[in-house]
Amino acid sequence: MPAALTMAWRAAPGPLILLCLITLVASVIPVCSAWLLKTLLDRIVSGAPGLALLGVGLCLLGLALGVLPEANNYLRAELGRATGVAASDRLYSALNRLPGLARFEDPAFRDRLRIASQSSATTPPAVVQGAVALVGNVVTIGGFLGTLVAVSPWMALIVLAGAVPALLAELSLARRMALMLWRVGPTERREFFYAELMANLDAAKEVRLFGTGAFLRNRMLTERRQANAERRRLDRRGLVVQAALGLLNAVINGAGILWAVTNVRDGTTGVGDIAIFIAAVAGVQAGMTSLVNQLASTHQHLLLFRHFQEVESAPPDLVVRSRPTRVPMLRTGIELRDVWFRYGPDSPWVLRGVNLSIPHGHSLGLVGRNGSGKSTLVKLLCRFYDPQRGSIRWNGVDLRDLNPAQLRERVTALFQDYMAYDLSAAENIGLGDPARLANRRAIRQAARNAGVDEALDALPRGFDTLLSRSFLDTEAENPTEGVPLSGGQWQRVALARAVLRSDRDLLIMDEPSASLDPEAEYDIHQRLKRHRSGRTSVLISHRLGALRDADRIAVLDQGQIVELGTHDHLIGQGGCYAHLFGIQSSGYGSGRIEVPT
Numbered sequence: 001m002p003a004a005l006t007m008a009w010r011a012a013p014g015p016l017i018l019l020c021l022i023t024l025v026a027s028v029i030p031v032c033s034a035w036l037l038k039t040l041l042d043r044i045v046s047g048a049p050g051l052a053l054l055g056v057g058l059c060l061l062g063l064a065l066g067v068l069p070e071a072n073n074y075l076r077a078e079l080g081r082a083t084g085v086a087a088s089d090r091l092y093s094a095l096n097r098l099p100g101l102a103r104f105e106d107p108a109f110r111d112r113l114r115i116a117s118q119s120s121a122t123t124p125p126a127v128v129q130g131a132v133a134l135v136g137n138v139v140t141i142g143g144f145l146g147t148l149v150a151v152s153p154w155m156a157l158i159v160l161a162g163a164v165p166a167l168l169a170e171l172s173l174a175r176r177m178a179l180m181l182w183r184v185g186p187t188e189r190r191e192f193f194y195a196e197l198m199a200n201l202d203a204a205k206e207v208r209l210f211g212t213g214a215f216l217r218n219r220m221l222t223e224r225r226q227a228n229a230e231r232r233r234l235d236r237r238g239l240v241v242q243a244a245l246g247l248l249n250a251v252i253n254g255a256g257i258l259w260a261v262t263n264v265r266d267g268t269t270g271v272g273d274i275a276i277f278i279a280a281v282a283g284v285q286a287g288m289t290s291l292v293n294q295l296a297s298t299h300q301h302l303l304l305f306r307h308f309q310e311v312e313s314a315p316p317d318l319v320v321r322s323r324p325t326r327v328p329m330l331r332t333g334i335e336l337r338d339v340w341f342r343y344g345p346d347s348p349w350v351l352r353g354v355n356l357s358i359p360h361g362h363s364l365g366l367v368g369r370n371g372s373g374k375s376t377l378v379k380l381l382c383r384f385y386d387p388q389r390g391s392i393r394w395n396g397v398d399l400r401d402l403n404p405a406q407l408r409e410r411v412t413a414l415f416q417d418y419m420a421y422d423l424s425a426a427e428n429i430g431l432g433d434p435a436r437l438a439n440r441r442a443i444r445q446a447a448r449n450a451g452v453d454e455a456l457d458a459l460p461r462g463f464d465t466l467l468s469r470s471f472l473d474t475e476a477e478n479p480t481e482g483v484p485l486s487g488g489q490w491q492r493v494a495l496a497r498a499v500l501r502s503d504r505d506l507l508i509m510d511e512p513s514a515s516l517d518p519e520a521e522y523d524i525h526q527r528l529k530r531h532r533s534g535r536t537s538v539l540i541s542h543r544l545g546a547l548r549d550a551d552r553i554a555v556l557d558q559g560q561i562v563e564l565g566t567h568d569h570l571i572g573q574g575g576c577y578a579h580l581f582g583i584q585s586s587g588y589g590s591g592r593i594e595v596p597t
């Protein structure tokens with residue numbers, strides 16, 4: 001609770017103070033109204049003067065009761081908006097601080113993150129409102145209880161005792177609700193996944209061609225029904241509990257009224273007393289119900305807020321030394337020493353004792369069948385994960401001793417699964433080096449180096465064209481939809497993004513030409529060859545012709561380096577590389593390389 005209150009206080013102190021004041025004022029109004037009414041009735045009966053003033057007082061209180069909830073709603077929304085910004089800032093800053101990828105692959109963390117991002121904007125204001133309302137309720141109940149004690153101490157005790165089971169039952173319901181939300185997390189995530197697939201432009205082709213729409217819809221509905229069943233179970237429990245509590249309140253209320261009516265008939269109580277008695281019983285009961293509901297809902301919000309706190313305080317997924325070594329320029333090179341890696345303790349080993357060196361200024365080609373571990377090796381070079389055994393060394397220093405952010409400053413990469421951002425062409429390239437996002441010359445040069453500048457110039461708004469159909473290009477004079485690129489053009493844009501930061505020490509290209517036509521592929525590889533020369537680089541490609549100029553080629557097979565050498569050396573060896581190269585070149589009909597059997 002202190003964390004949520006502090007967040008709200010820092011985000012919007014003004015609305016917070018006003019909200020507290022309004023809630024407190026609103027909480028004393030019912031008690032004042034009841035006393036004014038009693039006085040009014042007593043004076044009517046006794047014929048005493050001052051009725052008009054009392055009537056005006058009652059009207060003003062009624063007016064305040066009508067207006068204050070609206071002000072309360074506005075302030076609460078304002079507080080929600082301000083804390084929403086603060087909470088998102090803190091949540092996503094914490095997320096960006098995570099140095100590796102492991103947390104993003106943890107389903108429990110992803111569920112926590114989903115709940116945290118959904119509830120972080122609503123929880124702090126709800127907790128503030130709950131805390132303030134609790135105080136307000138206590139004031140209202142205190143006022144009415146004092147009144148009730150004056151009229152009938154026994155009745156006051158009975159009404160109070162009736163609230164205890166309500167309190168316990170509501171708290172238990174709140175805890176169950178928070179647990180249920182956590183439990184249905186994976187179910188709702190799957191439902192969302194199926195729903196997204198049916199609405200996704202990229203998936204639409206396969207959904208239509210393969211006719212998978214009904215299958216996906218059924219899966220989505222099954223998940224929804226499962227989540228509904230969980231919610232229904234809890235709602236039914238809530239229904240029974242609330243009905244029982246309502247019954248208990250009604251019985252106590254009814255008994256009180258009977259008792260009061262009997263007293264009036266016997267002439268032991270006045271009309272004003274009976275009015276204030278009825279108002280006090282109803283006031284204490286309403287206040288108790290509200291108190292219990294506020295407690296329960298605050299409790300539930302706090303349980304949800306815990307997810308926010310756990311995401312925010314999640315320890316780094318890589319061990320980052322408190323005083324990491326500064327990452328120096330790459331001088332001697334990179335070395336992998338007996339590197340073993342797997343994605344989880346129960347997963348199979350992906351890299352198994354890899355020994356490899358990439359001397360400074362040299363290029364390494366990486367070849368291997370699907371799933372042999374090439375992209376995984378690239379991820380380790382960027383220190384998205386640490387190997388479980390062995391080490392990767394930068395100028396002889398273990399990557400574990402280096403600051404990951406600084407290390408990545410010295411690396412540029414085109415990943416196999418590169419991103420296509422729903423942003424303008426210039427931004428898509430500029431994101432390769434945020435410091436140069438506004439540097440049009442550098443962006444244009446990178447596009448030229450990737451051979452995509454002419455294609456981008458030909459777009460309706462050139463480099464400012466939005467590369468997406470998901471958003472309207474609202475900044476244009478005549479807003480038009482964005483323009484999506486072809487697969488090969490996207491790959492060139494991603495290449496330009498990597499090239500924009502090519503003054504880095506290590507250049508990694510994972511399948512840079514997978515989507516390109518033969519001419520474009522040849523063109524890109526010629527450009528890359530020029531670009532790579534003299535740089536330390538790792539190039540992965542299934543098009544083996546593109547690798548033949550690499551200083552050395554390593555062949556990975558089931559996580560192990562099985563061959564290493566120049567193209568000519570490996571062809572001469574007649575091993576796996578020569579086999580793969582032979583298959584490819586025979587496919588082109590060159591017939592120059594014999595396929596080893």
Ligand SMILES: Nc1ncnc2c1ncn2[C@@H]1O[C@H](COP(=O)(O)OP(=O)(O)OP(=O)(O)O)[C@@H](O)[C@H]1O
Nearest residue numbers: 105343350368369370371372373374375376377416
């Ligand atoms: N994030 C991950 N979590 C768990 N396993 C993974 C993950 N990424 C890859 N793997 C597994 O690691 C193995 C190696 O994958 P990797 O992507 O490194 O292979 P690759 O050699 O690059 O394959 P390809 O040539 O098909 O791109 C595969 O068996 C894959 O299932």
